[in-house]
Amino acid sequence: MVNHTQKTKTISLDNYGIKNAKINYQLIPDQLHAETIAKGQGVEASSGALAVNTGEFTGRSPQDRFIVKDDITKDKVWWGNINIPFESEKFDKLYDKITDYLSGKEVYVRDSYACADPNYKTNIRVINEYPWSNMFAYNMFLRPTEEELQDFSPEWTVINAPGFMAVPEEDGTRQHNFAILNFTKKTAIIGGTGYTGEIKKGIFSALNFELPVFKNTLPMHCSANVGNDGDTAIFFGLSGTGKTTLSTDANRSLIGDDEHGWTNENTVFNFEGGCYAKVINLSQEQEPEIYGAIKKGAILENVIMDDKGNVDFADTSITQNTRVSYPIYHIENIKTPSIGKNPKNIFFLTADAFGVLPPISKLTPSQAAYHFISGYTAKVAGTEAGVVEPVPSFSACFGAPFMPLHPTEYADMLSKKMKDAGVNVWLVNTGWTGGPYGVGTRMKLKYTRAMINAALNGDLGDYTYEDYHIHSVFGVAQPRTCPGVPTEVLSPRKTWNDDKAYYTMAFKLTNAFRENFKKFESYASEEIRRGGPQRYAF
Numbered sequence: 001m002v003n004h005t006q007k008t009k010t011i012s013l014d015n016y017g018i019k020n021a022k023i024n025y026q027l028i029p030d031q032l033h034a035e036t037i038a039k040g041q042g043v044e045a046s047s048g049a050l051a052v053n054t055g056e057f058t059g060r061s062p063q064d065r066f067i068v069k070d071d072i073t074k075d076k077v078w079w080g081n082i083n084i085p086f087e088s089e090k091f092d093k094l095y096d097k098i099t100d101y102l103s104g105k106e107v108y109v110r111d112s113y114a115c116a117d118p119n120y121k122t123n124i125r126v127i128n129e130y131p132w133s134n135m136f137a138y139n140m141f142l143r144p145t146e147e148e149l150q151d152f153s154p155e156w157t158v159i160n161a162p163g164f165m166a167v168p169e170e171d172g173t174r175q176h177n178f179a180i181l182n183f184t185k186k187t188a189i190i191g192g193t194g195y196t197g198e199i200k201k202g203i204f205s206a207l208n209f210e211l212p213v214f215k216n217t218l219p220m221h222c223s224a225n226v227g228n229d230g231d232t233a234i235f236f237g238l239s240g241t242g243k244t245t246l247s248t249d250a251n252r253s254l255i256g257d258d259e260h261g262w263t264n265e266n267t268v269f270n271f272e273g274g275c276y277a278k279v280i281n282l283s284q285e286q287e288p289e290i291y292g293a294i295k296k297g298a299i300l301e302n303v304i305m306d307d308k309g310n311v312d313f314a315d316t317s318i319t320q321n322t323r324v325s326y327p328i329y330h331i332e333n334i335k336t337p338s339i340g341k342n343p344k345n346i347f348f349l350t351a352d353a354f355g356v357l358p359p360i361s362k363l364t365p366s367q368a369a370y371h372f373i374s375g376y377t378a379k380v381a382g383t384e385a386g387v388v389e390p391v392p393s394f395s396a397c398f399g400a401p402f403m404p405l406h407p408t409e410y411a412d413m414l415s416k417k418m419k420d421a422g423v424n425v426w427l428v429n430t431g432w433t434g435g436p437y438g439v440g441t442r443m444k445l446k447y448t449r450a451m452i453n454a455a456l457n458g459d460l461g462d463y464t465y466e467d468y469h470i471h472s473v474f475g476v477a478q479p480r481t482c483p484g485v486p487t488e489v490l491s492p493r494k495t496w497n498d499d500k501a502y503y504t505m506a507f508k509l510t511n512a513f514r515e516n517f518k519k520f521e522s523y524a525s526e527e528i529r530r531g532g533p534q535r536y537a538f
């Protein structure tokens with residue numbers, strides 16, 4: 001499947017301003033794995049995977065992500081604290097510094113592309129200071145054929161130097177680390193952070209601007225898979241809500257776990273060529289496909305191992321955000337190429353730590369629009385003893401940090417597409433049941449999978465009184481029964497065993513939804529506003 005014999009080709013980086021570098025072009029994963037270990041930047045785990053530490057940063061740094069304000073972006077980007085403007089001249093200066101920094105060094109260059117649909121193929125060159133970051137690019141982007149490489153010309157270039165530190169007073173950054181997108185130069189520069197996720201989310205953000213603006217295609221922060229009948233399902237959700245976990249299903253072919261485009265030609269395609277899974281508390285029993293993907297070729301990040309290289313997935317002493325990246329072919333059941341038809345079912349995943357949203361419910365089109373714009377999930381406040389209050393977190397389109405345009409532009413496209421395609425939309429609470437975080441428990445993965453399967457198989461009945469109960473606060477339709485799931489689990493109120501406490505919490509969440517939605521109220525139609533929770537505090 002993968003051709004690892006690489007014809008040699010020499011490239012120069014002079015045109016980037018990177019002079020006299022020792023260029024390692026298009027090394028195969030085995031070589032990058034070995035180089036990483038030889039340089040003391042990683043070790044091999046007992047599974048055969050490469051294990052690295054990403055350093056100071058073990059997650060993205062949204063406050064240090066900038067977009068150059070230029071003729072292309074100035075009138076289109078939704079500027080603010082998500083899309084923070086950066087001056088062109090400042091970018092040029094910082095670019096000179098970072099390329100100077102890489103000059104004379106050993107660097108790793110990888111030519112790859114994003115977008116599995118040939119009509120949208122976007123060539124990407126990634127220039128890395130470290131071999132493991134370059135191996136990440138191999139895993140996560142799509143891999144060109146030998147022929148494609150011969151006359152490869154990059155459209156976007158990512159320059160990634162974790163060891164280069166910006167000087168905020170001189171460079172105009174917030175602190176020493178930064179990720180800056182320049183749409184005129186089609187270049188992303190990332191410095192001061194080794195967190196690999198910045199590389200993939202940088203390109204994602206670029207596509208989230210270019211696809212809707214220039215190519216009439218809706219970019220989505222979602223996973224996707226396809227059933228034996230060719231029915232596509234997509235799963236939107238913020239970090240940790242289950243996109244990767246739930247799309248990786250032995251009975252359905254994986255299209256991708258994080259970033260997709262929905263075209264006007266009725267297709268859904270993956271932007272990427274690999275997956276980036278959370279491994280906190282990963283178990284072979286519960287997530288066998290992901291567990292099995294952790295082998296030679298995969299890169300584990302920030303995990304703790306014993307002296308035999310066995311990973312302790314429960315150990316979060318470096319970070320809660322332990323990860324593994326692997327090329328998609330590490331998963332057995334995949335769709336090749338990574339393209340599906342129009343989705344038949346759309347799932348909005350939310351990890352509701354208030355524990356009040358039903359574990360699965362069906363949404364009307366106006367509720368779908370409302371929830372997409374709201375993009376709700378919850379964070380659990382700290383880990384200090386006694387702090388159990390969940391904090392609501394709203395991120396428009398379930399991915400605001402990666403969306404350069406105003407959220408309503410994506411929401412309008414999605415609404416129209418959902419209407420045209422006649423999809424079913426479901427809200428799935430993969431979070432708490434039986435009480436809020438601290439009192440209740442996380443929904444069993446087994447039950448969430450059963451509910452999703454039931455929705456996919458049409459086992460949740462018709463949108464009628466017999467089959468559904470309309471939730472008195474959220475207005476969503478809660479199925480009365482679901483194969484493989486105890487009936488009482490379907491009603492969050494029943495799992496609490498305390499109606500007063502349940503409704504008090506439900507109203508709290510309702511008020512949070514309302515508060516958040518204020519900023520969209522002037523835009524949203526009456527129809528969309530009606531999609532929100534219907535009852536508020538007494």
Ligand code: ATP
Nearest residue numbers: 238239240241242243244245278430443444445448
């Ligand atoms: P990101 O955007 O950061 O990649 P993600 O949406 O892909 O996030 P996952 O990597 O799938 O999120 O993380 C979900 C986590 O929650 C996993 O660690 C999974 O094991 C755990 N989990 C526990 N219970 C459930 C459940 N009922 N449904 C889904 N995931 C669950």
Ligand code: MN
Nearest residue numbers: 243244257276
């Ligand atoms: Mn994921």
